[in-house]
Amino acid sequence: MKVTFRWFGPDDPVTLGEIRQIPGVTGIITSAFDIPADQVVPSERFEELAALCEAEGFTLDAIESIPVHEDIKLGRDNRDELIGVFNESLRNAGKAGIPVVCYNFMLAFDWIRTDLAMKLDDGSTALSYNHKDLETLDLTRELPAWSTTYTPETLEAMLAAARALSEEELWANLQYFLERVVPVAEEAGVLLAIHPDDPPWPVLGIPRIITSEENLDRFLRLVDRHHNGLALCSGSLGANPDNDIPQIARRFSAEGRIHFAHIRNIRFTGEKEFHESAHLSSEGSLDLFEIIKAYHDTGFTGPMRPDHGRNLWGEERKPGYGLFDRAIGAAYLQGLWEGAEKMKKGGK
Numbered sequence: 001m002k003v004t005f006r007w008f009g010p011d012d013p014v015t016l017g018e019i020r021q022i023p024g025v026t027g028i029i030t031s032a033f034d035i036p037a038d039q040v041v042p043s044e045r046f047e048e049l050a051a052l053c054e055a056e057g058f059t060l061d062a063i064e065s066i067p068v069h070e071d072i073k074l075g076r077d078n079r080d081e082l083i084g085v086f087n088e089s090l091r092n093a094g095k096a097g098i099p100v101v102c103y104n105f106m107l108a109f110d111w112i113r114t115d116l117a118m119k120l121d122d123g124s125t126a127l128s129y130n131h132k133d134l135e136t137l138d139l140t141r142e143l144p145a146w147s148t149t150y151t152p153e154t155l156e157a158m159l160a161a162a163r164a165l166s167e168e169e170l171w172a173n174l175q176y177f178l179e180r181v182v183p184v185a186e187e188a189g190v191l192l193a194i195h196p197d198d199p200p201w202p203v204l205g206i207p208r209i210i211t212s213e214e215n216l217d218r219f220l221r222l223v224d225r226h227h228n229g230l231a232l233c234s235g236s237l238g239a240n241p242d243n244d245i246p247q248i249a250r251r252f253s254a255e256g257r258i259h260f261a262h263i264r265n266i267r268f269t270g271e272k273e274f275h276e277s278a279h280l281s282s283e284g285s286l287d288l289f290e291i292i293k294a295y296h297d298t299g300f301t302g303p304m305r306p307d308h309g310r311n312l313w314g315e316e317r318k319p320g321y322g323l324f325d326r327a328i329g330a331a332y333l334q335g336l337w338e339g340a341e342k343m344k345k346g347g348k
Helices: 042-055 070-074 079-095 131-136 152-164 168-189 213-222 233-239 247-256 286-295 324-345
Strands: 002-006 027-030 059-064 100-104 115-119 125-130 193-195 228-233 258-263 265-270 273-277 301-305
Touching: 027 042, 027 301, 042 059, 042 079, 042 125, 070 152, 070 168, 079 168, 079 265, 079 324, 100 233, 100 258, 115 286, 125 131, 131 247, 152 193, 168 193, 168 213, 168 228, 213 228, 213 247, 228 233, 228 247, 233 265, 247 258, 247 286, 265 301, 301 324
Parallel strands: 002 027, 002 301, 027 059, 059 100, 100 193, 193 228, 228 258, 258 301
Antiparallel strands: 115 125, 125 273, 265 273
16 A cells, blocks of 8 residues: 545645654645546646645655546536536546546535534544434535535525436436546546545435445446546545445455545444544444554555544644544554554464
8 A cells, every 4th residue: 555645735734744743644635626527637737736745755646636527426417518528527637637426416515514513521622423304404504514505595406406317317427427427538538536425324315325335346347447446535435434444445445446445433323323533442433453463464555644623632623633543543543553564474
């Protein structure tokens, strides 16, 4: 594996200089966050980001994400034009030498949490989700992280359109998209990595499909080519206790179809209720050693990053993306990897 760290660009309160002090981190994950989904990301923008990373001794190992326009997901008449925009951004990423592009196919909203700063017993704060709370939120005013994406009018229209789509229609729209972008990714030399739905169940009456081992397999067979792969997120899929994350990682890593790995832990607090935790297995509900061992045993060599962490010691940074807990997580993941390596050498 290659240990990487997410950086939100020059405006991120976590600087590249700070990330440089984390032992073992050699790569950066970033994107052009200000460019909307209906506009091409120019190759010069990717090159500028790569140069900023290289100036601090890093490589730029993945773009997370190039957004997929909602009209593509909804299968609207203008989707071919918008797929063309996505493809041109893909080509530009390839020109800049970027090996992996992450994206998702979640309708209307990206990841959803109901609290961005849940106070934990140790005094830290963490992202949390309670499905019952979601049902009572005023989406025009209260939805954390995503409430400013839409005006009340556009939100109502988007929700109506998303709720009208069936799961099978969403699968068909995803296949239509893949059939037109995977060949371009191959030509550009860029690996595509879809991020699972977060959380992995329908929300607000909106279908979600990248949610389980069975559905990941179905996704990969839609266009069964190496460049069509996964950004496997342990915390997203792991929010459903029915998902066996070590088994999923072992299976699809062995097939060479995981192009990017997100590692984080969560703690279950009820049905469809959880909060994010420190990365240590003892702090959450997921066995991170078995997850890392699955990657190690299958020879995973792609970028891996510590995902969401708690906000610690009074830091005022992006919720889930503070410096300290993710730095601790990066060290922990490397320790687990070292342990798996020594077990292998010892014949265990």
